[in-house]
Amino acid sequence: MPKFENIKGLKGRIIAFLKSLILAGRNIAPILVRKAPWIFLVLYASISWVNHFVFRTYALDLGAYTNALWDYAHFQPNDSLAFKAEPENLLSDHFDLYLPLFSPFIWIFGTYTLLVIQVSFVVWAGIMVKKLLSYRGLGEKMSLGGMWLFYLFFGIYSAISFDYHSNVIAACALPAFLLALHQKRMALAWAWLLFIIVGKENMSLWMIFVCFGLMVEFYRTKRTLLHLGLMSFTAASAFVLITGMIMPALSKTGAYPHFHYTVLGKSSGEALQFIFTHPLETLSLFFANHSNNPEADCVKPEFITLLCLAGLPLLLRRPGFLIMMVPLFFQKFFHNDPLKWGIYVQYAVEFAPIMAIGVSEVVATLRKPALKFSVLGLCLAGSAVGVVHLMQPTCLWEEKNRIRFYSEHHYKRHYPTALVKEQLDRIPAEAIVSTQSPLQPYLSLRDKVYHFPVINDAEYIVISTYESPWPVSPEELREWVRKLDHSPDWEKVATQSWVRIYKRKK
Numbered sequence: 001m002p003k004f005e006n007i008k009g010l011k012g013r014i015i016a017f018l019k020s021l022i023l024a025g026r027n028i029a030p031i032l033v034r035k036a037p038w039i040f041l042v043l044y045a046s047i048s049w050v051n052h053f054v055f056r057t058y059a060l061d062l063g064a065y066t067n068a069l070w071d072y073a074h075f076q077p078n079d080s081l082a083f084k085a086e087p088e089n090l091l092s093d094h095f096d097l098y099l100p101l102f103s104p105f106i107w108i109f110g111t112y113t114l115l116v117i118q119v120s121f122v123v124w125a126g127i128m129v130k131k132l133l134s135y136r137g138l139g140e141k142m143s144l145g146g147m148w149l150f151y152l153f154f155g156i157y158s159a160i161s162f163d164y165h166s167n168v169i170a171a172c173a174l175p176a177f178l179l180a181l182h183q184k185r186m187a188l189a190w191a192w193l194l195f196i197i198v199g200k201e202n203m204s205l206w207m208i209f210v211c212f213g214l215m216v217e218f219y220r221t222k223r224t225l226l227h228l229g230l231m232s233f234t235a236a237s238a239f240v241l242i243t244g245m246i247m248p249a250l251s252k253t254g255a256y257p258h259f260h261y262t263v264l265g266k267s268s269g270e271a272l273q274f275i276f277t278h279p280l281e282t283l284s285l286f287f288a289n290h291s292n293n294p295e296a297d298c299v300k301p302e303f304i305t306l307l308c309l310a311g312l313p314l315l316l317r318r319p320g321f322l323i324m325m326v327p328l329f330f331q332k333f334f335h336n337d338p339l340k341w342g343i344y345v346q347y348a349v350e351f352a353p354i355m356a357i358g359v360s361e362v363v364a365t366l367r368k369p370a371l372k373f374s375v376l377g378l379c380l381a382g383s384a385v386g387v388v389h390l391m392q393p394t395c396l397w398e399e400k401n402r403i404r405f406y407s408e409h410h411y412k413r414h415y416p417t418a419l420v421k422e423q424l425d426r427i428p429a430e431a432i433v434s435t436q437s438p439l440q441p442y443l444s445l446r447d448k449v450y451h452f453p454v455i456n457d458a459e460y461i462v463i464s465t466y467e468s469p470w471p472v473s474p475e476e477l478r479e480w481v482r483k484l485d486h487s488p489d490w491e492k493v494a495t496q497s498w499v500r501i502y503k504r505k506k
Helices: 002-034 036-053 059-073 098-135 140-151 154-160 166-172 174-182 186-197 201-217 222-250 268-277 279-284 294-309 312-317 319-333 351-364 369-390 417-424 474-485
Strands: 433-435 449-451 460-463 490-492 500-504
Touching: 036 098, 036 140, 036 154, 059 098, 059 449, 098 140, 098 154, 098 166, 098 174, 098 351, 140 351, 140 369, 154 351, 154 369, 166 174, 166 201, 166 351, 174 186, 174 201, 174 222, 174 351, 186 201, 186 222, 201 222, 201 319, 268 279, 294 312, 294 369, 312 319, 312 351, 319 351, 351 369, 460 474, 474 490, 474 500
Parallel strands: 433 449, 433 460
Antiparallel strands: 460 500, 490 500
């Protein structure tokens, strides 16, 4: 009998403990939901800023763009020598006016500047998604759910895990643009439109379709329709002007450098002709592997699957949001490089605000509260599954330690990074440096920094056999080390084996 009473008492204590956990969960959950911006700020920073801290950022694009910040902060154009062998205005490669705008912040954040700005914009965009949905009358719970849909979208994580990219900033401005339109603050909406357009040359193409999609959404409001028509015309004019005139004029080749869609034709004109004259074949390219890499067979299906888990089929009820995605799908799935098709790096981030806002708008139209929040819960769970999947082995190889914030391997490397930084900090700030891609972002706040093996007039060469030797092979890098070790023109000044620093002899 005493044993039975002990078991019965233990059972009662367990039940009481579980009830207290449930009660605590109910009290804590609302707080955590509302504190999402702070939670995800810490999470995103633990991915992005840690990567830079342990030399997991690269010449393309953080090193090159940080060097451009230094030039713009000193009121001079950037010559692209951080990643090119011959000088060429950086705007000929990507028409990005954010860099001059952000350049003063290097005096505060140093080489972390663009990463700090990128994470801050992502967190702010989630807040703007919530404000937009709240203004639209979706209620607090649905608005918070939309914010979480944005923060949990897999494209956000893949983007912040790999350097800095201006299309992330432009995509994060979309909720503010939409909010201004709904509030009928047209001057502010035009300002956000122009801000998005100058972020990168293809953002103007995207905004043409964003405006088309919004015309479907605002079809009953004539004044807004007029503004959207003018906005789409402005975006189209900007796209033609930037890609057809400004960038070719700045380029040494006299042409726009990023048309990589040979499956459609040799030029944008041929591509448009192919799309309109071969619609079925064009449609098949959304699923077909048109590369020579058999490992890419699953890349497009993988991307579409993750979009569906996040709620893509729901947007059939709001086709305006699907129209906004048209150029995003075209730019991804028709590209020559299979890496662009999938869930990797920054090539999915523009979907994040459209999916979060569009899915929330559709879910809010469901009449039964139980069904409404069940569907929202499924979309949130599906988005979370997408993030978890992103951190596991996927179709194409990717360094997962860049994004696995929960793993100890994310926070350390296979060599002592602190000792390497001690050596790099001994290089004078005004010295001209040639260095490998993973080391360049740390050394980019100077007048000249070259991407090894380009040396030119470099006063220091910095290389490490512990890092990727790209664009040379490991064998070529070892040969370079052998030559430099025995060169009469260079002396080795590093004292550690993890990094080799050579100084040009005078």
